[in-house]
Amino acid sequence: MTTARRPVGELLREWRDRRRISQLDLALAAEVSTRHLSFVETGRARPxxxxxxxxxxxxxxxLRERNQLLLAAGYAPVYSQSPFGDPELSTVREAVRRLLRRHEPFPAAVVDRGWNLVDANDCIALLTDGVAPELLAPPVNVLRATLHPDGMAPRIVNLGEWRAHLLGRLRREVAATADPALAALLAELRDYPCASPAPEVEIPGPGDLLVPLRLRHGQGELSFFSTVATFGTPLDVTLAELSIESFYPADDPTAAVLRALTERTGPPS
Incomplete structure (x- = not known):
């Protein structure tokens, strides 16, 4: 049994509504007539x-959804989707792994659009210490491993604050991609218990610059902030959906602990 594909005009109108762009504004930006755009959206013209x-x-x-638009219009997809381990991505893959290694002794990880772990440096073990083995069985969902009661959650000192930060990011990604799998993940994570439920809006305190990840650790509390990097000009769906999150010490005591651990034992495996 085959499922009927939705018309391209209907999909375009849905994306336009989601982006809150008027038909006139889109026509002007794309340099087409409003009449022609209207005909495309109603199915009276084939783009x-x-x-x-x-x-x-x-x-x-x-890019993933642009391929779907092309298919709905009767054209072949133009954006490839190569597995990260594919030989064609060897140059990019090596560059990513070089970034991960050079970030040590601080943790860094690569995730895909669904927040599944693609790669990480050895120091990521500082964050995943104590996480239930079933949450670390491939494919590892980073958000699930972070916020699940059997995951990192019991070690996160500011769980409510960090949870609000992650759910906010995920909520924006759901709005940007309309991905039902991400929407389902958001609903799942919202149902996880939390002693201090995530507020809808995070209000920074006096002097706050970043939302830190504060973790309980045998050497004392560790505090991190993170940066997120993406590829600037991707033409492959896999690359377009990858992001590299790198964690940095948010204070001098955390930096000292991480360097001491690395000097004494080497990067954790």
């Missing part, structure tokens, strides 16, 4: 492949 790609670009549609 060219170039038109589909142009509209997808101006609507900031993710």
């Amino acid at each position: 060219s492949r170039e038109m589909v790609l142009r509209l997808g670009e101006h609507l900031d549609v993710p």
